Amino acid sequence: MVCIGLSLWQAASAQTPIPYWNRNTQLLPWRMTPSVTRITEADLDGDGDPDILRATINDSIPVIWIDDDDDMKPGAREGDTDSDCLLIDRNRDGVFAGPHDFSIDWCDTDGDGRADIQLVANNAGTKVRNFYDWSADYMYVLDDDRDGILHYIDWNRMMMQAWEHSGHANFYKDYSGNSTFLKMHASTFRIGDLRYNWEVPFLFYDEDRDGHTDWAIRLLDSPVFRDPKDSTRNGFDREDREIDVLFTKRIDYAAVTWDLDKDNGPGNEFDYDMSLLFKGKGFRYDDQPHVFRNWRGLPQSDSLLFDNRWRRLDKLFYPDRDTAYPLIFRKGEWKECRLVFDEDDDCNRWERVEFYDPRDPFIIGTEKGGLDHNKQADAAGDRGEFDMDNSGRGQLYVGAFDGRIHLYGAEWGAWRIDQLAYSFQGFGGNYERWGRERLQREPSAFATVHYADSDGNGFIDAIRYDLDGDKKYEDSVSLKALGIEDRQPLYTTASKGYADHRNLFRRVSEEMWRKAQTALKVAQQEGLDTYWYNFYQRPMSMHQRYEYGYWLGFYLYQDLRHRARMQGDAGRVRDIERAYYAGHWEWLLTTGKPTGKK
Numbered sequence: 348m349v350c351i352g353l354s355l356w357q358a359a360s361a362q363t364p365i366p367y368w369n370r371n372t373q374l375l376p377w378r379m380t381p382s383v384t385r386i387t388e389a390d391l392d393g394d395g396d397p398d399i400l401r402a403t404i405n406d407s408i409p410v411i412w413i414d415d416d417d418d419m420k421p422g423a424r425e426g427d428t429d430s431d432c433l434l435i436d437r438n439r440d441g442v443f444a445g446p447h448d449f450s451i452d453w454c455d456t457d458g459d460g461r462a463d464i465q466l467v468a469n470n471a472g473t474k475v476r477n478f479y480d481w482s483a484d485y486m487y488v489l490d491d492d493r494d495g496i497l498h499y500i501d502w503n504r505m506m507m508q509a510w511e512h513s514g515h516a517n518f519y520k521d522y523s524g525n526s527t528f529l530k531m532h533a534s535t536f537r538i539g540d541l542r543y544n545w546e547v548p549f550l551f552y553d554e555d556r557d558g559h560t561d562w563a564i565r566l567l568d569s570p571v572f573r574d575p576k577d578s579t580r581n582g583f584d585r586e587d588r589e590i591d592v593l594f595t596k597r598i599d600y601a602a603v604t605w606d607l608d609k610d611n612g613p614g615n616e617f618d619y620d621m622s623l624l625f626k627g628k629g630f631r632y633d634d635q636p637h638v639f640r641n642w643r644g645l646p647q648s649d650s651l652l653f654d655n656r657w658r659r660l661d662k663l664f665y666p667d668r669d670t671a672y673p674l675i676f677r678k679g680e681w682k683e684c685r686l687v688f689d690e691d692d693d694c695n696r697w698e699r700v701e702f703y704d705p706r707d708p709f710i711i712g713t714e715k716g717g718l719d720h721n722k723q724a725d726a727a728g729d730r731g732e733f734d735m736d737n738s739g740r741g742q743l744y745v746g747a748f749d750g751r752i753h754l755y756g757a758e759w760g761a762w763r764i765d766q767l768a769y770s771f772q773g774f775g776g777n778y779e780r781w782g783r784e785r786l787q788r789e790p791s792a793f794a795t796v797h798y799a800d801s802d803g804n805g806f807i808d809a810i811r812y813d814l815d816g817d818k819k820y821e822d823s824v825s826l827k828a829l830g831i832e833d834r835q836p837l838y839t840t841a842s843k844g845y846a847d848h849r850n851l852f853r854r855v856s857e858e859m860w861r862k863a864q865t866a867l868k869v870a871q872q873e874g875l876d877t878y879w880y881n882f883y884q885r886p887m888s889m890h891q892r893y894e895y896g897y898w899l900g901f902y903l904y905q906d907l908r909h910r911a912r913m914q915g916d917a918g919r920v921r922d923i924e925r926a927y928y929a930g931h932w933e934w935l936l937t938t939g940k941p942t943g944k945k
Contacts, residue, residue: 703731
């Protein structure tokens with residue numbers, strides 16, 4: 348590292364500062380303390396005003412402000428947050444933007460005096476090699492909706508705290524509205540080409556501009572980690588041997604999630620209902636450059652940084668909010684597709700409903716080999732379906748057998764029932780890196796519904812139930828055996844927008860509720876006492892019509908079938924099963940027997 352000569356520096360203030368009122372209180376430390384000491388200035392371009400401000404904060408931590416837009420005045424005590432850069436020598440070793448250091452760069456790309464992009468380079472040490480370093484971050488936030496909210500930083504600890512929040516899920520970082528971020532968990536000096544990233548990008552969409560996200564896309568470029576002993580250096584000729592993160596320049600993971608019932612709002616900021624995941628070869632994105640005006644930092648300051656490459660960039664590569672969705676479907680070469688649906692509507696994860704893995708339906712627990720193997724998946728309450736050859740290409744359909752949205756091409760799926768929403772993704776505890784540890788309540792027993800496509804035509808036709816939670820299926824049904832057609836009209840996800848997805852769920856919810864009302868009439872016709880299910884007869888929202896409608900129909904079906912079994916009437920049992928799984932309760936209402944016509 349080359350330092351600016353002392354002769355360039357001028358003392359700006361020797362005054363002993365008054366301690367800042369909000370340093371190390373129990374209140375949120377929103378800003379860096381303005382109480383600075385040992386301030387010196389330097390004019391690097393010879394125009395008579397300072398370009399560099401060097402100071403000490405929190406008694407002993409050296410910082411440097413770099414005035415990239417050349418508007419700093421003599422005697423300033425800090426830079427500004429529109430187009431300046433702040434370097435923090437967090438470990439006090441005299442090196443900036445090096446190991447264990449924290450750097451922030453703001454950029455006003457359109458000249459309106461407000462930052463449009465903010466980069467945080469949170470470097471860790473040099474010991475972590477060949478895998479993600481969760482103690483480090485290289486992360487851009489782009490303020491697409493111009494609300495001025497970007498990163499959230501704990502200035503007491505000088506750490507990016509992206510997952511701190513107000514209330515249930517109102518995150519201080521800009522995850523709401525229209526926003527874009529790019530992120531890799533690694534120190535900058537470990538990354539080969541800083542124009543690329545791991546989450547590249549994470550996109551949030553606010554269609555009605557109410558400040559809440561309606562849907563989101565997450566794209567990943569899973570990097571290759573170079574063995575530090577590799578003498579070939581994989582084409583890198585830098586003397587810095589810390590570089591071991593090599594991006595493939597391909598998107599190999601694409602997830603899309605939607606708030607289908609549009610219930611995101613204050614106190615319920617992130618309530619996504621359905622997600623699709625694609626994994627495979629994906630598509631290249633090095634043909635998606637984005638040039639940012641004014642991003643290049645003051646060249647004369649480059650020698651101040653241990654790793655100054657991010658200051659010298661002129662572009663980043665990533666699919667943007669207009670191109671990401673069509674690229675997923677038109678350009679992606681995917682090996683598999685998954686669906687997850689938040690049936691108990693309890694997940695307030697900030698990015699998406701987390702995906703179930705195609706593993707054992709009955710094993711529960713983080714990384715134990717079950718559906719919820721993913722440590723951020725809901726232990727129970729979600730429904731996952733798996734198209735492991737991507738034969739259905741992400742298309743959907745509404746199953747007549749349950750009135751729900753299903754993944755076309757899925758070989759199988761499973762739903763872990765959690766009617767009480769007992770198990771949910773929460774926040775709590777203490778965890779030094781993230782600030783909050785994600786909690787998951789795991790039920791000791793849970794009901795499971797298993798789905799399968801027995802004939803390989805892309806549609807579910809076999810359903811099994813373990814309702815007592817003993818991990819054995821005690822009930823099953825075959826649509827083929829009942830003479831019920833499993834094929835349904837396809838919904839081409841690739842050509843649909845957010846409004847189309849909402850309309851699909853609205854139709855599903857209304858139809859679910861309509862069928863439940865017909866089921867009530869059948870039960871009353873049969874003399875069944877429906878008093879017991881009055882709770883499900885008073886839905887107050889779109890999702891409740893969907894949820895209550897399903898449960899009302901399911902309970903009445905089971906009660907009607909149970910009575911027919913008790914009476915020893917096998918024909919009646921079959922009639923009830925056919926009417927229920929065909930989605931035609933009116934077969935029983937109008938004639939007392941199914942007509943077989945739809």
